[in-house]
Amino acid sequence: VKSLLFEAAEAVAAAVKAAAGSDLARLVGMGADGTPTAAIDRVAEDAILRKVEDFGNRVNILSEEHEFIDHGRPDTLVVDPIDGTYNALHGIPSFSVALAVGRKDLMGIRYGLVRELVTGEVYYGERGEGAWVDGRPLKTALWDPEESLFDLYLGRAAHPLAFDLAKRPRRVRNLGVASLDMGLVARGAAHLYLMATVEEGLRLRVSDIAASTLFVREAGGEVYDLDRNPLNMPLHPRARSNLLAVGDATVLQEVP
Amino acid sequence: VKSLLFEAAEAVAAAVKAAAGSDLARLVGMGADGTPTAAIDRVAEDAILRKVEDFGNRVNILSEEHEFIDHGRPDTLVVDPIDGTYNALHGIPSFSVALAVGRKDLMGIRYGLVRELVTGEVYYGERGEGAWVDGRPLKTALWDPEESLFDLYLGRAAHPLAFDLAKRPRRVRNLGVASLDMGLVARGAAHLYLMATVEEGLRLRVSDIAASTLFVREAGGEVYDLDRNPLNMPLHPRARSNLLAVGDATVLQEVP
Numbered sequence: 001v002k003s004l005l006f007e008a009a010e011a012v013a014a015a016v017k018a019a020a021g022s023d024l025a026r027l028v029g030m031g032a033d034g035t036p037t038a039a040i041d042r043v044a045e046d047a048i049l050r051k052v053e054d055f056g057n058r059v060n061i062l063s064e065e066h067e068f069i070d071h072g073r074p075d076t077l078v079v080d081p082i083d084g085t086y087n088a089l090h091g092i093p094s095f096s097v098a099l100a101v102g103r104k105d106l107m108g109i110r111y112g113l114v115r116e117l118v119t120g121e122v123y124y125g126e127r128g129e130g131a132w133v134d135g136r137p138l139k140t141a142l143w144d145p146e147e148s149l150f151d152l153y154l155g156r157a158a159h160p161l162a163f164d165l166a167k168r169p170r171r172v173r174n175l176g177v178a179s180l181d182m183g184l185v186a187r188g189a190a191h192l193y194l195m196a197t198v199e200e201g202l203r204l205r206v207s208d209i210a211a212s213t214l215f216v217r218e219a220g221g222e223v224y225d226l227d228r229n230p231l232n233m234p235l236h237p238r239a240r241s242n243l244l245a246v247g248d249a250t251v252l253q254e255v256p
Numbered sequence: 257v258k259s260l261l262f263e264a265a266e267a268v269a270a271a272v273k274a275a276a277g278s279d280l281a282r283l284v285g286m287g288a289d290g291t292p293t294a295a296i297d298r299v300a301e302d303a304i305l306r307k308v309e310d311f312g313n314r315v316n317i318l319s320e321e322h323e324f325i326d327h328g329r330p331d332t333l334v335v336d337p338i339d340g341t342y343n344a345l346h347g348i349p350s351f352s353v354a355l356a357v358g359r360k361d362l363m364g365i366r367y368g369l370v371r372e373l374v375t376g377e378v379y380y381g382e383r384g385e386g387a388w389v390d391g392r393p394l395k396t397a398l399w400d401p402e403e404s405l406f407d408l409y410l411g412r413a414a415h416p417l418a419f420d421l422a423k424r425p426r427r428v429r430n431l432g433v434a435s436l437d438m439g440l441v442a443r444g445a446a447h448l449y450l451m452a453t454v455e456e457g458l459r460l461r462v463s464d465i466a467a468s469t470l471f472v473r474e475a476g477g478e479v480y481d482l483d484r485n486p487l488n489m490p491l492h493p494r495a496r497s498n499l500l501a502v503g504d505a506t507v508l509q510e511v512p
Contacts, residue, residue, distance in 0.1 A: 155406075
C-alpha cells in the first residue's frame with residue numbers, strides 16, 4: 001500500500017506534465033492561454049484510478065471528484081488529485097497531489113503523501129514512524145516570537161480569528177493549498193496555519209488534509225479544530241472542518 | 257545590455273543550483289540542513305558581477321549587497337541577487353533574481369527581468385515594447401469582484417490599509433517575494449498587490465521592484481505610492497517606498 005502511494009503520486013506528476021505539453025514552467029501558465037482547465041483534475045484522478053487498478057483494487061477510494069468507490073476492502077485511499085487547482089490555472093506555482101491510506105477517520109490514517117507538482121518535492125508520513133520531505137526527517141519549529149511566521153487563510157469569508165492573528169507575527173504567508181501550507185508547518189517554515197471560514201461550504205474536506213495532518217503530527221506538531229480539540233473527521237466525502245495547525249503548542253498563547 | 261540581463265539571470269540560476277548541491281527540489285531545503293545560508297546571496301551576486309565584467313563593465317551596478325559600483329557609464333544595472341532569501345532558507349519554494357537597466361530613477365528603467373529560481377520562469381519587460389513571461393505576452397486582469405484575488409503583505413509591521421483590504425476579496429495570497437508578487441499582478445493572477453509597512457526600514461528598495469514595476473506597467477497595470485501617485489524612486493541604495501500595484505485601476509474603488 002505504501003508503494004501504491006508513491007507510484008500514484010509519480011503517475012500524477014507524469015500525467016500533469018504530459019497534459020501541460022512540455023516542462024513544468026509552462027504548465028504554470030496553463031489556464032492563461034486557454035489550455036484545458038478543469039482537465040487537470042480529471043487527468044490527475046484518472047492516473048490514480050489506473051494505478052489503484054494495477055494494484056488489484058486493494059483499497060476503497062474516497063476522492064474529491066468521484067466521492068466513494070467501495071471495493072469491499074478495510075483500507076481506504078483518500079485522494080485530492082490536485083490540491084491548488086486555482087493556483088495551477090492562474091499561474092501561481094504551488095499545487096500538489098495528496099494521498100493517504102487508513103480506516104474510518106483522520107485518526108485512523110496510517111500513511112500520507114503529498115507531492116508538490118512544481119518542485120517535485122515529496123512529503124511523507126507514516127503513523128508512529130515519522131515524517132520526511134524527500135527522505136530528510138521533518139521537524140516542526142519551536143515557537144519564536146522574533147522570527148514568527150503565520151500561514152493564514154484570509155479574504156471575505158475568513159474567520160474573524162484570522163484577521164486578529166494577521167496583526168501578530170513578523171511574517172504572514174499563504175499558498176492557498178492546504179496540503180502545502182501544512183507542509184510549511186511540518187518543515188518548520190511556519191509556526192501556525194489557520195484555515196477557518198464562516199462559510200461552511202469553503203471549509204476543508206478530509207481529502208484535503210488526511211495526508212498532511214498525519215505528517216504534521218509525526219513531525220512534532222498538532223492539528224486542532226477551532227475548539228482546540230485534536231482534529232478528527234470521518235473519512236466521508238461530505239465532512240468539512242476548520243483547522244488550526246501548530247508546530248509547537250506554545251504558540252497557542254498568541255491565539256485569543 | 258538586454259542580453260546581459262538574460263545571461264546574468266541564467267548565471268545566477270546555475271550558480272544557485274550548483275551551490276545547492278544538486279536539483280532545485282533539494283535547494284528548497286537548504287537552510288534546514290545547515291548548508292550555506294546567507295551564502296546564497298553572495299553566490300548569486302558574484303555570478304552577476306562576473307557577467308558584467310564579461311560584458312566589459314558597460315553599466316554601473318546598484319546592488320543590495322554592494323550598494324553602488326560606479327563604472328562611469330550612463331546606464332545602471334539595478335540588482336537584487338536573491339529576492340526571497342527568507343523563503344529560500346526556510347523551504348518555501350518561491351524566490352527569484354531581479355535585474356533592471358536604466359538611468360536616474362524608476363521611470364528611467366528601460367529593461368527589467370525577473371527569473372523565478374524554482375520554476376525557471378522568466379518575466380521580462382521592455383519600456384514601450386511590452387512584457388512577457390517565458391516569451392508569452394503578459395496581460396493584467398480586469399477587476400472582477402466575484403473572483404477577486406489580492407496579494408497583501410501582512411503581519412505586525414503591516415500598514416493598517418492591508419488589514420482593511422484583507423476582508424474584501426474572495427482570495428488573499430502572498431509569496432513574500434516582491435518581484436514575484438508583482439509577477440502575479442502582471443500575469444493577471446492577482447488584481448492588487450499591497451506591500452506597505454509602518455516601519456520605514458522594511459519598505460521596498462528600488463532594487464526590489466525596478467524590474468517588476470516596468471513589467472507590470474507594460475502588461476497594462478499601474479504601480480502607485482500610498483498617495484496614489486505613479487511610483488517613482490531614485491536609483492539610490494537608500495531609497496525606500498511603500499507600493500500599491502493594480503492590474504486594472506477600477507480596483508481602486510475597493511481601496512479606502
